[in-house]
Amino acid sequence: MFPRGLAALLLGAGAVTACATGGDPAPPPAPIPTAPPGTSAPPVPTVSPGPSAPGGLVLRWRLTGGIAGVGGPGALPDFSLYGDGRALVPAGGSPLEVREYRLTGDALRRLLDGARTAGLDRGRTVERPRIADAFTLVIRFGSARTRIEHPEEDGDPAVRFWKRLDPRGWPRQDQAVPPRPHRYTRLAVLAGEVTGGTGGPVRRWPLSPLGRGEQAGGGLCTVLDGDDAATATRLGKAAPAGTLWRSEGKVYSVRWRPLLPDESTCRDMAAG
Template sequence: MPTLIRPAALLLTAALLFTAACANADDAAEPAAAAPSAVLPGALVLRVDHTGGFVAPETVATRLPMISVYADGRVITEGPVTMQYPAKALPNVLLQQITPEDVTQLVERARSAGVQNGADLGRPGVTDVPTTRFTLLTEEGLQVTEAYALSEAAGADAGLTADQVRDRRLLTELVTALQDLPATLGADRIGDAVPYRPTEIAAVAAPWRPDDTVPGQPEVAWPGPELPGTSLGDGLDLGCVTATGQAAADVLAAAANATAITPWTSAGKKWTVHLRPLLPDEHACADLTGKS
């Protein structure tokens, strides 16, 4: 289990990053990664997530990032998903801990892979697939790179230039490294995975419709803010609310034995609720719809 962050370790990390930044001062195309100790402990420094694709709007709004790395060494990922139906109401979100030095290594690796605003990665001629988005905190602010069809189209036959093929390969290698942190950082550098306990949770609600394949779903009284909440867009029969504090605790307790097709009752109506634990940098429904 990695050790807790200590001021001395943070200062060392800052010094190392400052040296790295100076060494790359002439490379304006690659902003230096921000020192984890120079930002708030809960600040997001690296994330990989997916946007778009041919999936239901509620899936777009509630899907989890592939990985989120924070300045204090927290790493949050989506855990294994079972094939049971109906699925559990709550997603499997896992938390691990790494050291400040390993945070530095990951953000530097992302910088070296070319995560920067305005990267030209081409637009392969395939449809209905997601975009992979990379977000990196640097000394110049957040840098974002989006690669459409990153895993579906990799070669010149997809209408990509040689430079685009190379740059996409570097990002694909970054994804591979982030998906296997024990291999990337060393197995003894990664804390044990434990369930992530959110203090805030979002609920995307739609009118409930019975599923004839699973009859007899018991109703559950919704303990959070009244559903359906704020509309997620014109033409979408979806609303969103967020619960914090005791309300969030009540929602988590009620959802422990619920499923994805449980009829939740609120304001005299039944609702299908898609639950999405909010991550440390997320606090509102807008943080989810901004990922769509």
């Protein structure tokens, strides 16, 4: 779920603090080294962080950049929390697998209170242009967005709160049900035409023509649902890495992107 080094950072501080019960308080997060002063843009006016519907998106974060260039266009967000307590994260191992956690009502309220205390209802940006190949953390809380460059060494309250948003560290008593695979109903297929030598297996694409998709998420995007989404999921899980697909006489590479509950179109997926 996290690049090496950041996983240890998140699990090592504050994961339990976010959702610990009142009768068994967790220890405070470990102190974080303070990075050299950066440039922080003025916060935008306070906005409502609540979802428009009980199951609407409440909070989302993603990490981008770094030497390896994680979290590129079309990538699944690292964490998405909804008003009904569901939290969805990449399962790891396959882009077609999403893990679902569910918080109790009390644990959800405490987590959202923590987000407000950390100032996430007021969007802002912290820039560190002198740090090359830095990761960038983007946290969306309602309509407010907080963007922090090089969060690994930041004592910012938003970064301290971010460390609580790894469901693997949530106490069992704060989870309404055990973690389980998330069953999505829509799948985005992101295609890129391959010219010249293919250098790998090429299979016939049996669904909607790949070349007719709209440009979004770093590729030609087609949203599949129902039986087509199920068929594409089976194809993606069965195909070896590097498999190419032939559609209407052209050859394409394909990336698979499950759509989350707040996403229904390619534009939704790309907006993140």
